[in-house]
Amino acid sequence: MTSTHTNSHTEAAKMEQVITEFFYKSLLIILESRSSYVSSRNYSGEQIVSSPSSSSSSSSSVRPRDKWFNLALRECPSALENLDLCPQSNFEPVVVDVILEQKPLDWGPASFSPTSDIVRNLSSKNKNSYFWNSDQDESGSEMKCEKIIERWFVHHESRKGRDFNSGNRRSSCNNLSALYKKLILMLRSLYVTVRLLPAYNIFRDLNSSGLIRSFKLVPRVSSFVEPLTRKEEVDMQRFWFTPVDTSCGRLCLSVLYYSSISDMSSESSTPMSPQFIPDYVGSPLADPLRRFPSLPVSHGSPSSLPFSRRHSWSYDHYKASPPLVSFSPSPTHSESNALVSNPSSRGLPPMSLPPHPPEAPLAHKRDTNFDEQNLPPSPPLKITRAGTSRTDNIRVPAETDATIEKIFSFGKEDCWKYSGVKAFSNSSPRISCSRSSSRSLQDDFDYSEFPCPFDVEDGEMMDPGSRPESYVRRGNPSDPNEAGLFMNRKSPDAAVGALVRMLEKAPPLRQNVSLNFSEASRPEILSNSVPKQSQISEAVTVEHAAAPNIASFRLVASKTTTDALEELRGYKVMKNLLLSEGGKAYTSSNVASAAEHSSTSKGT
């Protein structure tokens, strides 16, 4: 009796040990085929020699635990070795979730070496509950996306009322050997099955390719898991392994899996996919007032002047801006494309434009500048630079000559624009810039109709030397009415106000040129108020102040006649634009009042 009791205890202990080892082996098979860097797949070592004579030598290379169920696997994950799978009378179920984890965007190379740590949830009432996770997951990948693509269930269903002690020793022994054989068969089929499921392809690619992937497989072992959603259960397929009867119940093994993983990986990557940021800080969408018009492609330098001017400060502002910012699908993108796509525009300075010396032979560098200076491939880069604040716009004139030369070093036909601008004052480019920055999208995007107060007709531009005179003639001080008419026809007051502000704050481009003009005119400008009538009158005053300096300007202008012609053409475009817009807004009564005002001031 005592021996029987002892034998039954021995048999029970053996049974428990077999069941425990089955749990361990099944988990090992699952984890080694789902956990990166831990796999018998990487094993290229010796194989077991089949001949029985060498079985002893072969068995010596096999670890004791490998012999269980005659299945020697390469390496046991260290985490699994620490697993507390003590034989228990009640074997709690073990659930293995294979999670497809999408890594965050800021995931760096350091996170490619997953380290697996088991975190035991000692607070849980089930001391076997543990969590297989990687350090990187714990380090705050709040943006990671996880998807359970497989769920394995390993559990022992206890059969109540079954007396293990029943039956003789021989039958128990037979039962144990039969059980062991069946468990071997079950584990063989498990080993094959884990390699046929879709998740294995992901595991294989992660291990073998060596490429950096945006996702990884993370197996998670626990005793208690949240049930899957109804949708997940419907979408997933289940495969049951035929349960194996034990003396006190039966061992069950099953898996829920997605038949197609590609959909899952694409879904999991959705939150992490790169997205265009349309409303980044400084984008035209963020501030409509900063939008830039689509400049006409047929006009070269003058139409590009605003952009050029704008880019002078925006270049510095966005020097370190990330490329992502540039790909803004803003409405101005297409409009600026129209400008950029035309090589004749050449108005937009490339991002990487190096500084040029003032006396550089710009006249012969038009084409080479673009070739050498690595024009940005995408127009949005230019839009980005253009979409800066007005503060930057005003800051432009404070840049050094080298910076300005960066902007205007387009070549022959542009250099006149540069020098002409400088010669005239610091006003014209600033005027255009500020005007376009302050105007609305609708107003600013048609530079062909944007008259410039300094612009002249084509016929008058034939003699660049007479340009200032023609301008003077245009805005003839002797005919203040006409000048006032001209000014009245230009763009709305906001543009004028912006012009004035620019003039106030803009330092001269060149001391020798601007000194006589801008400094003389600046006090008048600063002292003037904003109201439109006074603005117009002050603009006229600026003209008068500029008159004494025309002679000095002539000296400069005569140097590059061709450039002057080009600049005058540009001014013509701006003038037309101003005229077209101003003519609609102002009536003859406004003109008459302006004329009366000017005559009154003359009389005094």
Added chain:
Amino acid sequence: MNCEVCQLKELEVEHFEIREVLRCILHTIVFHRALGLVRPKDVDLELFEITYVQCGDVELEKKIDEKIDHFISWVEKHPNKKSQICLSFYEVKSKQPSWFTNKTERLYWEQWYINLNVTQHPKHHSSKSHHTKLVVDPGESATEERSSRRAMVEASLREVLFQIIKFVNEKKDHVPPISEGVIYFPYEITIPSSSDSAFGMDMIKRMLHSGHPTMLS
């Protein structure tokens, strides 16, 4: 002891796919019947996105490859024919020698029938030169057709493998006990002979050896 028979689903394969398909199926079955101490070896198919498992025995691998070569030779001589490969597991029992039987007999306790339908592409011939011509066959439609066909074959092969797994799981009682030091059970691979009558003679021989009629399901 009954002889459990499993008729696997018929696979429609092309000539160049025979070797990989047969290796995959035969090794998967043998791995399930290699109940001795093994260190499994994972093998990736080149033509399909499938990984199968070998038991790691070099001799076994050689024998299987030899049988596959014989089968391919037979297929080349009998093109466009459905064929069947039989993988049998038996026990060797000693028997009283007599006039018609040997001292030992084989007790087949399990038989697997692998059914193949080797098709040939209309432009595909057994010679290598024609095969080369097929490879350079232009047109997206041909490529798409080939890839879709390849996907179908892969899906069918996967079905066959799951069929093997299910059979192994459902029927365990007929498997003999594991002998000490034995890696895998004795097996026999039977391929079609040059004539059908010869194939039938093989079946009769098996019956004489086994001592009981072969159950065909």
